[in-house]
Amino acid sequence: MRYGMVGGGPGAFIGAVHRRAASLDGLAELVAGAFSSDAARSRAQGAELGLDPRRVYASFEEMAAREAELPEGERIDFVAIVTPNHMHYANARAFVERGIHVVCDKPLTTTLEDAEALCRLVAERDVVFALTHPYAAYPLVKQARALVASGALGVVRKVIVEYSQGWLATAIEETGNRQADWRTDPARAGAGAIGDIGTHAEHLARYVTGLEIERLYADVSTFVPGRRIDDDANMLVHYRGGAKGILVCSQISVGEENRLALRVYGTDASLEWHQQTPNELLVRRADGPTERFTPGHAFLVPEARRGTRMPPGHPEGLLEAFANIYANVARVIMARRAGVAPDPLDLDFPTVQDGAAGVHFVHAALASGRTHAWVDAAYTPPTAGTGATR
Amino acid sequence: MRYGMVGGGPGAFIGAVHRRAASLDGLAELVAGAFSSDAARSRAQGAELGLDPRRVYASFEEMAAREAELPEGERIDFVAIVTPNHMHYANARAFVERGIHVVCDKPLTTTLEDAEALCRLVAERDVVFALTHPYAAYPLVKQARALVASGALGVVRKVIVEYSQGWLATAIEETGNRQADWRTDPARAGAGAIGDIGTHAEHLARYVTGLEIERLYADVSTFVPGRRIDDDANMLVHYRGGAKGILVCSQISVGEENRLALRVYGTDASLEWHQQTPNELLVRRADGPTERFTPGHAFLVPEARRGTRMPPGHPEGLLEAFANIYANVARVIMARRAGVAPDPLDLDFPTVQDGAAGVHFVHAALASGRTHAWVDAAYTPPTAGTGATR
Amino acid sequence: MRYGMVGGGPGAFIGAVHRRAASLDGLAELVAGAFSSDAARSRAQGAELGLDPRRVYASFEEMAAREAELPEGERIDFVAIVTPNHMHYANARAFVERGIHVVCDKPLTTTLEDAEALCRLVAERDVVFALTHPYAAYPLVKQARALVASGALGVVRKVIVEYSQGWLATAIEETGNRQADWRTDPARAGAGAIGDIGTHAEHLARYVTGLEIERLYADVSTFVPGRRIDDDANMLVHYRGGAKGILVCSQISVGEENRLALRVYGTDASLEWHQQTPNELLVRRADGPTERFTPGHAFLVPEARRGTRMPPGHPEGLLEAFANIYANVARVIMARRAGVAPDPLDLDFPTVQDGAAGVHFVHAALASGRTHAWVDAAYTPPTAGTGATR
């Protein structure tokens, strides 16, 4: 399978992650790209990657137009979009409109209008659309989700989810750091910590518990002087059905690297998972020892088993989790090509509707932060449940 | 030194903890008690403990009156109060009025009026008064406090403190469980999770950071059907000076045993401590490896060193932390007797004003929970800073 | 119950540990002592502890003789021996001969002849004799033992036990350190790392698995220049019945505090326990998640449950484990006094025969180290199995 990339030019950290992930399982090969809005930089990156120069484009519009004209079997099957947030909508639209499948970095868009427009467009053009929330693609997160769904925890009462980093604890955006530069720019990022990592936390909690946020109260801060965007938020959350909880996201928590952690407390049992030690899932009960799950075992659920490439005890990391999304997308596209129904296990990736829900969450949190009030966060994205989008 | 006990009759878990702690360092001997409001039960407990029957009393009033009449050197030097919360005020008053020093279980009282009256009375009678927040008496908590005070963390920006338990996840108060019975009774406990454990969390954060809560927003819940008291709360907290954070307390977090944990994030470094692994303190920085402290080392601060009885690697637990409070109290009383100034290190225990602050916190949290609004939680207890109370 | 102490004078670390442990559960009160071979130091320690000066003796011989003359009910019920190793035999004999029960620090003696003589004497005089291997008295070690005994691990194949410390990595015995001084003196200690901590490791493995060492090969070293005693040993071990393993003891492992750890691998499952995190026991299987046990739960075996004083999640440490031995001894003595059979759970403490087995192990290891050959380590202490010694 062939794919192209929009964004991911020289120095862009996340582009290389996507490229490694996309090809990890040998299912997709990079053949085209518009790696930068600067044509020379795009060409340089394409050359560095050994691409045919004819398929290295000066703009994503050109890429979408030209690739769509290529014959099937030659043109890209899907595009990976790894640009700054404010570009996602235009990028994605250009390809979806032409019937090209999309893997898009999160958050989906910076405005809810764009997100919903994309939902409708994806349904209309019936393309495969995946959003990269890779943390939910770790095998043990899938095991956690299955445990909740099976009722092993009883009824969920409390959810504590957190994503704390420290890398923005000082104004490094003023020091020339490229990552910090656009991520702290309201125009390009849309939101700060809430959009960059809060949305991962929200998705993770939703993915594992199946619960939607009904209302939330966000205490949103900007700790670093001069910064124009949120860098820390603490939220009270009420889920549909009565569960309550806490959602914390922070980029000023000095010394934290990438502390994404989830705890779910049910009436019968609870679970805990930490992204920095992703190969361990704890399940606690009142009446027996704590259980510690690790990946790769035959006794895990199928969706957890298939996300592991090596025998137990051979650590896999975030790249492999990322690759789990790409592999599922590739297999779904292959099934479509073959005219057969996709394996249901392959449909296990975040969708455009998940993306719209994430954008809605970001906006709800920012609104609560501004108004110092609870906000209604219940949300049903357009075309939800139609199944059209995978 | 001689001490007496009020409460702690047959089957009362916490009485035995206090007795072991009080005598652990050989500084205090139990010689008197009013162990139960039921005279026969009090006598039975006294006999079990091998006390002189003449000093086992049918009521705390009788005990206070009779002990006060005994000659110095024979009468108790201090009393340990380990009754249910609603009795603390009357218990403590009876002894303070007679000039007998007090060690009292937390929370100090169930009403703020009582707490403040006690503050004034303690100052007036100039007695030593300690409140048992034992978690703050672990050696590494003292190290943590010293690190913050030294400026090693920079300016504190964020505090995450949590105390989660699961033992009240079902209505065990209806099954005859004595501990659960009074702790879920609004009349005897005053508050539920917030008073029972939230107050430990609040004290721990305050002790380590030196920061006072300025305002808070509490999302207070009762999850267990039929329960008449709070069993879970999630709070947004603003500290004086600009730090923000989260305070979680819960008794319905199934599978959690006694998960009290604190994180403090400053501008330069952060720290993390967990009560269930109390002999480890982590300090994280952006520009170097994480440091893991353990107790017993010469390079720790003096107040941390003196709370350890064995060489490094010989685990000490909660009983030993409890004993650190009793030992300090005993040494302060000895200094008074000797007419000398106490060693400043001995003054390191929670006071009656800390108790009043804790009660104020509980009431603020409950008020916020009732009104669904931020409440002003700033508070200066009466007689604070007079130094009269140690 | 009354007890006396031999050793434990000013500055002796282990004496204070024993005193705290002996009285922790309120079952025994210190009333007599010969705390030092220096009469003035003994008196000073007795005064510090508030003892009646008439019962503070200038020598252990005097103490044994005089206490034995006191009427029952006044004289000590047992003696705690906490002197350097080379004194244990004479100390213990003096009391056993007079029918006074003994709790003795390990190793039992420095020669096997003495150890065996004590076995016979204890049996002849029918006294209670306990050796303080406190690590085996942690609740989860008892759970581990019960798991092995129940067959939950299948047949044991492999045992890895280690006790590593770093405090003797330099020649601190030359700096005036009292602990190091006698522990590195062949005349007073008998053996170095092997006797001081190797014997704990050997006992722990034997206690948990029920297996006896059949033969061993010890690679014994003295790393610190000028030291006259072993400070490190690595051993190959063959157990009776076919299990094999490793036993490591070291006092030159810089940075290790008190790393005593045990792993037992059976045909069906395995377990792992670490002394520095004693409130966690891991049980691993091939076909399910790892189980993590913590103390205080109703689902643990009775012998594990009774060694815990607080609800789950309230850490207990080494002092409490030590106290478990003292409490058992006190209850066995009480049963004898009452003329009833002891509770079998109370008989769960290391005996004089365990001590002889430990001494045999030390000598076997030293012999192997000297001869660079496998040595027969099978050993049955005199009077083993007679049951006479508890």
Place this chain on the structure above:
Amino acid sequence: MRYGMVGGGPGAFIGAVHRRAASLDGLAELVAGAFSSDAARSRAQGAELGLDPRRVYASFEEMAAREAELPEGERIDFVAIVTPNHMHYANARAFVERGIHVVCDKPLTTTLEDAEALCRLVAERDVVFALTHPYAAYPLVKQARALVASGALGVVRKVIVEYSQGWLATAIEETGNRQADWRTDPARAGAGAIGDIGTHAEHLARYVTGLEIERLYADVSTFVPGRRIDDDANMLVHYRGGAKGILVCSQISVGEENRLALRVYGTDASLEWHQQTPNELLVRRADGPTERFTPGHAFLVPEARRGTRMPPGHPEGLLEAFANIYANVARVIMARRAGVAPDPLDLDFPTVQDGAAGVHFVHAALASGRTHAWVDAAYTPPTAGTGATR
């Protein structure tokens, strides 16, 4: 860069690992293969991987001969050898003789004669030859090596290294398990646990400490009835220069997944690393807190930094470590092509001499196990130090 593969046919676990690793950084593309000695299986695998059928060969001999005839720029630059151990020698020789660079799975060969012949041949033909000990390619292992080399630990006194697995605790080779089948066959594997994983442990210890084993005593066992090869070994090890230690390898340690762990104790400090949590390195000192290193930080040594692809806190695993070897090899080959000296950091991979040393270790351990005696394990491979082999 183009590479080919020998072995790694359908169902072979390790072939897929190598393929993912080789292409992870986009430096090498698989273009040829002799995936099985069964021509049809080889073709099937080639088709599955999308290779040009003309470059999928029926035998490695054919592949070597035919590829060598292709023009440079078309033929493979290197070959990855992932066959069972007994084939490595013939496989490697065929390519080395034709001047094709090699990446070979460990152990290098099953006989020392073959290993040494390869050393000489590699030197003679001046090819790049890398052996895949991937555990030594984790970033923090490189940090550990740099710490030792810098003298931060002082003089190394003790090394404890262990590699324990449980997957061969039962006779699964009799159940049709392909991995177990050849790994327990003396003819194809050469050695059991010692060759399969003991050699990883030996290499890891050597790589980190720079120490060579001088002599060893191995207690070698076969625990599973009917098995014809070693499945467990415990070794006493003496290193050149005076350090001593333990080396454990086991495949019958039920419940262990892939427990490879290393500890190094020096006169000044010690370090500890565990493969199952590879992103943590502990450094302990007597006089300060333990330091915990994680990857990705600017304060790490260059060789550690370059082995990490993502910012701190984004876990990388074994595949990424494997890829570090491939990336280094690819860059060294590129430098050769360019006629420039390789970056010294790129030369950091295990060589053919490391492989010969590993084979020597395996044979020494087996000899000791057979003779129940210490064996001389000192060894200098042919052509060592000539630098010819990278």
